[in-house]
Amino acid sequence: MDKILRIQMGAEGGPKAKVEPLPAAYAGLGGRGLTSAIVAHEVPPSCHPLGEDNKLVIAPGLLSGSAAAMSGRLSVGCKSPLTGGIKEANAGGMPAQMLGRLGFAAVVLEGKPRDDTLYRIYLGKDKVEIRPDNRLRGLGNYAVAETMKAEYGDKVSLISIGPAGEMKMAAASVACTDMEFRPTRHAGRGGVGAVMGSKGVKVIVVDDTGCGVRRPQDPEAFKEANKKFVEGLRKHAVTGQGLPAYGTNVLTNVINEAGAYPTKNFMWGRFANCNKISGETQAETENARGGEGSATHGCHRGCVIRCSGTYYDKDGAYLTKQPEYETVWAFGGNCAIDDLDAIATLDRLCDDFGLDTIETGATVAVAMEAGVAAFGDAQAAIRLVKEIGAGTPLGRILGNGAAVTGRVYGVERVPVVKGQAMPAYDPRGVQGIGVTYATSTMGADHTAGYAVATNILGVGGNVNPLQPEGQVDLSRNLQIATAAIDATGMCLFIAFAIMDQPETFQALVNLINTFHGLKLTADDVTALGKKVLSLEREFNRKAGFTQAMDRLPDFFRKEKLPPHNVVFQVKDEELDRVFNW
Amino acid sequence: MDIEWAACRPSLFFPLLGEGIRVEGPDGSSVAEFLAQAAGIDPAYLARRVQTVFLNGHPVDDLARTAVRGGDAIALSAALPGLAGAVLRRGSAYAAMRHSITWEGTPGEKGGAGTAAATLKLFNLVARELGPGLLAAGVRVPGEALCGFLERSFPGGAPAGDAVRLDGRPSGAGPWWRGLPPAETHRLRVLPAQETESGAPGAPREAVSPPS
Numbered sequence: 001m002d003k004i005l006r007i008q009m010g011a012e013g014g015p016k017a018k019v020e021p022l023p024a025a026y027a028g029l030g031g032r033g034l035t036s037a038i039v040a041h042e043v044p045p046s047c048h049p050l051g052e053d054n055k056l057v058i059a060p061g062l063l064s065g066s067a068a069a070m071s072g073r074l075s076v077g078c079k080s081p082l083t084g085g086i087k088e089a090n091a092g093g094m095p096a097q098m099l100g101r102l103g104f105a106a107v108v109l110e111g112k113p114r115d116d117t118l119y120r121i122y123l124g125k126d127k128v129e130i131r132p133d134n135r136l137r138g139l140g141n142y143a144v145a146e147t148m149k150a151e152y153g154d155k156v157s158l159i160s161i162g163p164a165g166e167m168k169m170a171a172a173s174v175a176c177t178d179m180e181f182r183p184t185r186h187a188g189r190g191g192v193g194a195v196m197g198s199k200g201v202k203v204i205v206v207d208d209t210g211c212g213v214r215r216p217q218d219p220e221a222f223k224e225a226n227k228k229f230v231e232g233l234r235k236h237a238v239t240g241q242g243l244p245a246y247g248t249n250v251l252t253n254v255i256n257e258a259g260a261y262p263t264k265n266f267m268w269g270r271f272a273n274c275n276k277i278s279g280e281t282q283a284e285t286e287n288a289r290g291g292e293g294s295a296t297h298g299c300h301r302g303c304v305i306r307c308s309g310t311y312y313d314k315d316g317a318y319l320t321k322q323p324e325y326e327t328v329w330a331f332g333g334n335c336a337i338d339d340l341d342a343i344a345t346l347d348r349l350c351d352d353f354g355l356d357t358i359e360t361g362a363t364v365a366v367a368m369e370a371g372v373a374a375f376g377d378a379q380a381a382i383r384l385v386k387e388i389g390a391g392t393p394l395g396r397i398l399g400n401g402a403a404v405t406g407r408v409y410g411v412e413r414v415p416v417v418k419g420q421a422m423p424a425y426d427p428r429g430v431q432g433i434g435v436t437y438a439t440s441t442m443g444a445d446h447t448a449g450y451a452v453a454t455n456i457l458g459v460g461g462n463v464n465p466l467q468p469e470g471q472v473d474l475s476r477n478l479q480i481a482t483a484a485i486d487a488t489g490m491c492l493f494i495a496f497a498i499m500d501q502p503e504t505f506q507a508l509v510n511l512i513n514t515f516h517g518l519k520l521t522a523d524d525v526t527a528l529g530k531k532v533l534s535l536e537r538e539f540n541r542k543a544g545f546t547q548a549m550d551r552l553p554d555f556f557r558k559e560k561l562p563p564h565n566v567v568f569q570v571k572d573e574e575l576d577r578v579f580n581w
Numbered sequence: 582m583d584i585e586w587a588a589c590r591p592s593l594f595f596p597l598l599g600e601g602i603r604v605e606g607p608d609g610s611s612v613a614e615f616l617a618q619a620a621g622i623d624p625a626y627l628a629r630r631v632q633t634v635f636l637n638g639h640p641v642d643d644l645a646r647t648a649v650r651g652g653d654a655i656a657l658s659a660a661l662p663g664l665a666g667a668v669l670r671r672g673s674a675y676a677a678m679r680h681s682i683t684w685e686g687t688p689g690e691k692g693g694a695g696t697a698a699a700t701l702k703l704f705n706l707v708a709r710e711l712g713p714g715l716l717a718a719g720v721r722v723p724g725e726a727l728c729g730f731l732e733r734s735f736p737g738g739a740p741a742g743d744a745v746r747l748d749g750r751p752s753g754a755g756p757w758w759r760g761l762p763p764a765e766t767h768r769l770r771v772l773p774a775q776e777t778e779s780g781a782p783g784a785p786r787e788a789v790s791p792p793s
């Protein structure tokens with residue numbers, strides 16, 4: 001992985017590809033670390049996100065393509081059309097492993113085509129091919145996969161956009177195919193699909209035929225580190241049992257019990273029918289319906305946690321992958337819909353149209369609040385999402401996210417930060433998450449401060465966990481640590497085992513060191529996280545972001561959230577301390 | 582009503598435990614003691630496996646110093662993913678992030694005076710591990726919750742191969758639960774089908790894993 005592929009889409013005579021060695025400034029970076037570094041250094045912060053100066057950076061992780069477990073996440077970075085700031089969204093699926101084996105640290109789409117021709121790109125061993133292919137126009141991601149399969153078989157992988165990306169909607173995602181060659185894994189947030197659409201690229205076919213597994217510098221030590229890493233993941237209750245059994249939807253019942261489950265567009269903290277859509281019910285439903293990979297399945301080869309699954313309909317026909325917690329919430333409790341089959345249908349539609357399920361669910365809830373449809377009406381929600389896919393005038397509004405929809409319909413309760421919809425935790429219930437929503441470089445983002453051991457990484461000094469003031473320090477530390485993990489390109493769900501088991505954290509550091517012949521310490525990992533966040537903050541500052549944008553919408557301070565009747569209490573001055581280091 | 586259900590897939594009833602069953606224990610006792618008395622939950626299991634505990638929707642940090650009173654609702658969960666999962670854990674290093682909802686109730690006393698009726702909710706792996714024993718022993722469930730659960734889990738009636746007895750008599754086919762009084766609490770026993778069919782323990786059709 002020592003080269004970057006740059007494709008200038010606006011070149012004279014048609015798109016031109018150039019392979020160059022990885023510049024020294026980007027060495028040692030992968031995933032979000034690399035996408036954010038390239039965007040921060042090469043994209044003018046004031047550019048239009050859909051213009052020729054923006055770049056779409058696609059980067060596998062530091063260990064993608066090797067035998068390291070969990071190393072197959074793909075990062076997609078750019079200036080976001082949703083937030084107007086820097087963006088990294090990541091996805092599982094097969095492309096990261098294959099890009100790693102092809103030796104690419106990043107693929108960068110630059111410029112803008114001179115007309116509205118739609119392109120497909122093929123990346124194989126020693127081969128880059130860019131071809132116009134207007135047959136693909138308007139196709140959903142599933143149809144794109146079928147079309148490509150007919151030509152290349154199903155041993156390749158795809159990075160594609162659906163109609164939402166072609167229409168440059170701010171909720172558009174970038175899809176990656178999974179092990180079954182289905183486009184179910186999405187870099188969802190921030191409208192990265194719109195940027196791919198603005199570059200005129202419908203699909204990138206990644207074919208690692210003829211490429212071997214990437215070799216570590218120290219094979220024996222690497223093998224040992226990987227073994228310890230996998231053991232650590234398997235023995236931990238979350239990564240070894242909870243996630244494989246229920247997936248992330250295991251959270252529904254518990255967040256609801258805590259009174260922090262945003263219900264009916266953040267009106268309430270509890271959804272009375274949540275048990276109908278809980279992870280427990282979902283797992284039992286999937287197990288009872290049966291089928292290949294039903295309740296426990298990985299999104300790419302090399303995943304040992306396997307938090308995903310496959311959702312079959314009542315008749316046993318494949319419908320979609322197992323919807324994740326955020327998706328089940330966005331279309332479930334947030335829209336007061338309690339029908340798992342309907343939610344799975346909405347997930348399928350979003351995957352096919354290429355839409356972020358969090359943004360789309362939040363948008364449908366705002367539309368429901370505006371009276372466009374009734375809360376709880378699953379069929380109406382399906383119709384609204386189909387409007388987006390069809391690109392009707394209403395669909396164009398909805399496809400541009402919750403903030404735009406709220407403005408168009410004059411809705412006051414719009415749960416966004418920096419234009420991006422909040423995920424499935426009400427910040428009045430879990431206030432520390434509100435700190436992260438408010439201050440993240442990415443807009444409201446639940447993964448920004450996910451969960452990595454501040455005590456292990458030792459960032460930001462000691463925090464007294466019993467003092468409310470501690471949440472600002474915790475949020476900062478978690479954001480640093482998350483940025484560090486994201487920069488490795490590993491699946492963030494490794495965080496739980498790392499948090500509780502120092503030896504598993506050490507195994508991760510050893511994996512990176514033995515693969516690349518480095519001598520990183522935990523401090524270096526922390527420094528990397530800080531560096532990534534600093535680059536992102538600086539980009540946003542130059543793009544016009546101010547402290548006033550590090551705030552939650554007003555209603556979180558004014559409207560009490562039942563059942564605990566709490567408001568968001570963290571003071572603005574406290575929020576402004578998050579990035580003081 | 583006394584309901585005995587010989588089920589081919591007892592695990593289909595685990596989500597019902599998340600809606601809440603009725604239990605009784607010593608009034609004013611600590612959460613740990615109450616659960617031991619009311620549901621036979623081993624304090625060692627509680628300490629090791631149950632990472633997140635709620636009392637009336639508030640995360641609890643200290644099980645020994647939290648009292649259970651009549652009408653309370655206790656919810657138990659194994660370790661959870663996500664920042665929220667980490668934050669909600671007992672004694673979490675991130676407890677500050679949820680200080681606005683953390684339980685700040687009264688400490689429990691050993692062996693309270695009277696009896697308190699409470700609601701117990703079991704989620705995820707805790708339901709999977711404690712569920713078989715509790716369901717086999719029989720749980721008390723409010724009629725409305727039970728009917729709602731059965732209606733959506735088995736819309737046409739009990740699955741083929743299951744056998745149900747109501748107060749000792751066969752239930753008959755179809756959704757018989759529509760006739761259950763919703764305001765009453767019913768006792769539900771769920772056993773693996775082969776155990777009850779033969780009248781003696783045998784190999785269940787669905788393997789049920791014991792607590793690890």
Ligand code: SF4
Pocket residue numbers: 070092093297298299300303304305306307308491492493
């Ligand atoms: S844990 Fe889940 S998200 Fe992470 S790599 Fe595995 S299946 Fe994908």
